Amino acid sequence: MDIQLVLSVLIIYFFFLVIIAYLTSRKASTTTFFNADKQSPWYLVAFGMIGASLSGVTFISIPGAVLGSQFSYFQIVLGYIAGYSVIATVLMPLYYKLQLVSIYGYLEQRFGFWTYKTGAAFFLLSRTIGAAFRLFLAVIALQIGLFEAWDFPFWLTAFISIVLVWTYTFKGGIKTVVWTDTLQTTFLLLAMFASIFLIKSELNLNFSALIDTIAESEYSKVFFWKIKDKNNFLKQFFSGMFIAIAMTGLDQDMMQKNLTCRNLPEAQKNVLWFTVVLVVVNFIFLCLGALLYIYATTKAIPLPMKDGQILTDQVYPFLAFNHFSTFAGVAFLLGITAATYSSSDSALTALTTSFCVDFLNINKASQEKKRRTTVRWVHIGFSLLLLLVIVIFKAIKEANPESNVIGALFSAAGYTYGPLLGLYAFGLFTNINVKDRWIPIVCIVCPILSYFIDYYTPQLFEGFSFGFLIILINGMLTFVGLWLCKKEGRA
Numbered sequence: 001m002d003i004q005l006v007l008s009v010l011i012i013y014f015f016f017l018v019i020i021a022y023l024t025s026r027k028a029s030t031t032t033f034f035n036a037d038k039q040s041p042w043y044l045v046a047f048g049m050i051g052a053s054l055s056g057v058t059f060i061s062i063p064g065a066v067l068g069s070q071f072s073y074f075q076i077v078l079g080y081i082a083g084y085s086v087i088a089t090v091l092m093p094l095y096y097k098l099q100l101v102s103i104y105g106y107l108e109q110r111f112g113f114w115t116y117k118t119g120a121a122f123f124l125l126s127r128t129i130g131a132a133f134r135l136f137l138a139v140i141a142l143q144i145g146l147f148e149a150w151d152f153p154f155w156l157t158a159f160i161s162i163v164l165v166w167t168y169t170f171k172g173g174i175k176t177v178v179w180t181d182t183l184q185t186t187f188l189l190l191a192m193f194a195s196i197f198l199i200k201s202e203l204n205l206n207f208s209a210l211i212d213t214i215a216e217s218e219y220s221k222v223f224f225w226k227i228k229d230k231n232n233f234l235k236q237f238f239s240g241m242f243i244a245i246a247m248t249g250l251d252q253d254m255m256q257k258n259l260t261c262r263n264l265p266e267a268q269k270n271v272l273w274f275t276v277v278l279v280v281v282n283f284i285f286l287c288l289g290a291l292l293y294i295y296a297t298t299k300a301i302p303l304p305m306k307d308g309q310i311l312t313d314q315v316y317p318f319l320a321f322n323h324f325s326t327f328a329g330v331a332f333l334l335g336i337t338a339a340t341y342s343s344s345d346s347a348l349t350a351l352t353t354s355f356c357v358d359f360l361n362i363n364k365a366s367q368e369k370k371r372r373t374t375v376r377w378v379h380i381g382f383s384l385l386l387l388l389v390i391v392i393f394k395a396i397k398e399a400n401p402e403s404n405v406i407g408a409l410f411s412a413a414g415y416t417y418g419p420l421l422g423l424y425a426f427g428l429f430t431n432i433n434v435k436d437r438w439i440p441i442v443c444i445v446c447p448i449l450s451y452f453i454d455y456y457t458p459q460l461f462e463g464f465s466f467g468f469l470i471i472l473i474n475g476m477l478t479f480v481g482l483w484l485c486k487k488e489g490r491a
Contacts, residue, residue, distance in 0.1 A: 009330055013187075013337060014164055015038040017180050022169035023174045024067030029360065030371040033173030034101050034353050040178045040260035043451045048181025049257055049274050051188050051338060052346050053248070058282065059188065059336055060137050064312030071222040071290075072231035076369045076468070079240020081275060086241075087249035088271040090428065095255065096264040097440060102357040103255050110427040119423055120358035123252050124351060126416035128382075130247075131347035132389035133412075135161060137313065138336055138344070139390060144317050158390045166383045169345045173375075174256050174353070177346045181257075184338035189281070191335020192288060195320065198328040199291045203298060205208030210291075219290040228463045239468035246417035246471060250424055253350035292316060299323070344386075351382045368398050411468070413449060418474020419443035425475060426482045435485045442481035450474040 025032075062073055104123065108116030139158045147157045169176055179288055200210050214220055224231040248254040261267040292315055296303055301323060304314045320332035355378050356362040362371050423443070426432070450473050458465045466473055 003146060003149050005326070005330070006333060009333060010068060010146070010337065013334060014168075015340075016183065017137050017168045020179050020183065021176045024179050025173075030356075030368065030375055032175050033375055034226045034256070035350070035358070036173070038260055038262055040175070040257075042260075042261050042266035043273070044182055044193055045178055045257050045261060046270040046274040046277075047185055048178055049254070049270070050277055051181050051185035052257070052290050053274075053278055053283075054188060054252070054311065058285055059191075060140075060316050061313050062282070063292055064286050064299050064315045066219045066286060066289030067293055067310060067312055067315075069221050069231060071286045072224055072236060074283055074286055075223050075224070075231070075236035076240035076243065077235050079237040079242075080244040081279065082237075083241040083244025084248070084271055084275040086245050091245075091249040091255075091424075092258065092267050092271065093264060094428070095259060096267065100259070102354050103250070103252055103259075104354070104358055107423060107427065111423075111434055111439065113434045114150075114437040115423065115434070117358070118440045119420055120354055122416060122419050122443065123250075123354055124246075126413065126420075127251065127253055127347050127351055127354075128389060129412050129416065130353070131253075131344055132393060134160070134163075135344050135386060136393045138341070139318070140314070142337075144314070144321055154394055155387070155391050158394075162383050162387050162390075165341060165345050165348055166379065167351055173349050174260055174346070177349055178257060178260060180341075180345060184341060187331075187334040187338035191331040191338075192281070193285060194328050194331035195316075195324070196284075196288055196291060198324055199295045202295065213294060214287050214290045217290050217294055219293060228465075230465060230467050232467075235469045238472060242421060243413060243417075243468065246421045246475075247413055250417065250420040250442065251350075253347050253352045256350050257346065258351060275490050292319060295319070348379065348382055348386070352379045355382070411470075414454075414468060414471035414474060415447040418450060418471050419446055419478045421471065421475030422478025422482065423448065426479050430483075432483065432486045433488075434482050435487050438485040439482070442485060443478060444475055446477040446481055449477055458474055 065073065078406070094106065097104060098109065100106060102120065104120040107119040135158070139154065139161050142161065143152070143154060143157045145161075168180065196210075197314055200207075203210075203213070205213060224235050225233055258267045258270060261270055295301075296315070296319065301319070304311045304318050317332070317336065320329050324332065352375060356375055358372075360374060362374055419442075423439075426434075451468055453473060454466055454470045468470075
């Protein structure tokens with residue numbers, strides 16, 4: 001693809017984001033930054049959350065992973081439905097009742113100071129890793145499509161990407177993100193459908209033949225029932241359920257958008273429609289993954305490889321930039337940019353919000369000017385932290401080229417979100433008080449125990465492994481640890 005065209009498209013795209021940021025951040029206060037003054041229309045939040053939830057991980061890694069995992073990921077997506085139902089009926093009413101800015105304020109009210117700080121700290125760790133994973137994929141795509149031709153080092157491409165995110169979020173915060181996510185979700189869906197239409201045309205297939213080609217391919221198997229299979233249905237379904245609860249319902253990033261709705265009924269309506277659309281879009285992305293490999297095989301296109309392994313996370317960008325039409329290539333570029341920045345901008349905003357509210361107690365500062373200055377410096381600090389983590393991921397990926405990012409992301413989530421799952425489950429479903437000062441130790445020990453359980457289980461049980469379900473094991477261990485730290489009296 002022509003370099004000047006790529007650069008022009010990106011400049012125009014970010015120009016529109018900056019315009020939206022300008023319009024939404026006028027007269028913005030720190031309250032606007034944190035909760036958009038609770039004036040966001042629910043349908044706008046629901047549509048924008050599609051892009052934030054899918055992110056660059058879904059956009060690139062899920063289609064690429066079809067090569068090795070077929071459509072098994074859809075079993076996780078089905079689990080999302082159950083998970084989002086819990087969020088809408090259990091967690092959302094709690095957050096609105098307590099009128100929270102940071103959702104971890106619940107932990108302070110239920111357990112105490114140290115539990116509150118521990119929960120917030122685990123979110124900061126989890127979201128930093130998750131946001132860096134997502135940005136890492138966008139940086140790879142931009143490196144392949146643009147900056148590689150100019151001999152830019154990877155770290156500089158990453159730096160430019162993060163500066164762009166910071167530029168349009170530093171003032172308006174979550175209010176800006178709600179509106180920019182709408183634009184970015186539109187481009188993400190446009191890219192997906194443009195890629196499918198191009199492959200359909202290149203293979204001379206009508207719509208019916210396209211469906212038959214996908215269904216009859218070796219990639220289309222959805223359900224896996226063998227208990228020892230890493231893609232076993234029950235493991236994947238319950239993993240999806242608890243991943244949705246933890247990575248959305250217990251995540252300040254995703255909940256911060258929901259909490260900008262005017263009231264609880266609108267927020268619940270947002271979650272309902274968001275779930276329906278998310279399931280459909282994820283399935284179409286899996287179909288796109290199958291089509292990418294069918295297209296490459298039919299056209300005899302050699303895919304990017306290293307040490308005899310296909311680099312699945314590079315398949316989609318490689319084909320889009322080198323073998324798709326100009327329109328489809330531009331659509332892909334906008335799609336991956338939109339998908340990644342849609343999740344990264346909200347993540348950066350949520351990290352800033354959580355640190356300012358949960359650790360700096362910014363709500364207690366009396367002067368708006370002082371609060372605004374603090375928010376901006378924290379915003380810059382987390383931007384630099386994301387840059388560092390992305391560069392570290394680059395080194396890890398080079399050492400393990402056969403790995404796919406979606407698997408790595410969910411594996412990491414199992415260890416970092418597990419304690420949050422245990423904390424909220426214990427708080428919501430028991431009325432037992434705990435020895436607050438012991439909780440940080442419990443939340444550190446349980447992920448370590450979970451790791452060893454996950455590591456030794458295949459050796460002890462003839463190949464059986466928990467896979468992504470380790471998040472539930474981690475949560476259960478945390479729940480037991482809290483019970484062991486109980487004290488007299490009821491909450």
